[in-house]
Amino acid sequence: MNLDNLIAKGNTAEIYLYDNKIVKLFKDYLPDTESMNEAKKQKYAYSCGLPVPNVFEVTKIQNRQAIIMEYVKGDSIGDLLLNNLNEVEHYINICVNEHYVMGISIHLI
Structure with missing residues (x-):
């Protein structure tokens, strides 16, 4: 797979x-479970009807998740936050609630 269109x-x-x-x-420094955890959250959001991408596959490419x-x-979500500073609390609550419902801990880096 030739990944040359970085967006x-x-x-x-x-x-x-x-x-x-x-x-x-x-990135390489992340835990081996990072991609699976993120895909799980994304699939949940998709199943709730949120306008997020459908996950097709979790795999390894170039020996990376x-x-x-x-x-x-x-x-x-980053663009939404930066462009709608008056709605930051709303968007953060959506993210935190998604983690809570999925039983996923939030770790600060």
Whole structure:
């Protein structure tokens, strides 16, 4: 898989557009469970009808954890926060509630 169309880069992963799908390639320093935990949260949000990408596969690419998901055009949660500072509490509550419902601990880095 030739990942040459980098569309975003963050603290935990690089995001690539490949074959009209998104490939989220996680950084090496993260725990081996990172991709599976994130996919689990995303699948839950999708099942609740939230406008998030459908997860197709959790795999390894270039010996790194990866999630392959649907490409959905729109704003990331980070963009929503930065562009709607008066709604920060609302968006944070959605994220925290999702973690709580899924029984996933929130770790500060």
